[in-house]
Amino acid sequence: MDMQELVALVKQLSDRVTDLEEELGIMAEQLDALQDGMEELAEDIYGDEEDEVYDVECPECQEAIAVDAGILEEGYVNCPGCDAAIEFQFGCDCEDCEGCA
Numbered sequence: 001m002d003m004q005e006l007v008a009l010v011k012q013l014s015d016r017v018t019d020l021e022e023e024l025g026i027m028a029e030q031l032d033a034l035q036d037g038m039e040e041l042a043e044d045i046y047g048d049e050e051d052e053v054y055d056v057e058c059p060e061c062q063e064a065i066a067v068d069a070g071i072l073e074e075g076y077v078n079c080p081g082c083d084a085a086i087e088f089q090f091g092c093d094c095e096d097c098e099g100c101a
Contacts, residue, residue, distance in 0.1 A: 060084040 001009075054072070056065045063081035067088075071077050076087045 056086065056088075058082065058084060058086060 053066050053068050056067050056077075057063070058065060058079040058081060061079060061082040061084070063079060065077065065079060065086070067077055072088050072090075075089075076085050078085055
């Protein structure tokens with residue numbers, strides 16, 4: 001192989017690498033769009049954080065109770081097992097806030 005053939009081969013390889021980089025860029029954009037679509041779909045299916053369900057244990061009978069954000073906002077729920085009222089109180093966890101205590 002002479003020098004001209006070697007230069008031509010390197011040029012071909014360089015062109016192919018450039019083409020592959022461009023294709024990779026296009027694929028990355030498509031993947032980002034697909035990921036955005038999947039996140040939107042998950043949001044539609046599973047809803048937002050307000051739809052999360054939390055497990056709470058009754059302090060009287062130790063039965064596990066599933067509560068959602070709506071029940072938490074009400075501030076209480078009656079245990080389906082023993083009918084005890086379970087109250088939910090939320091406060092700030094900060095140590096500097098005077099209004100939390």
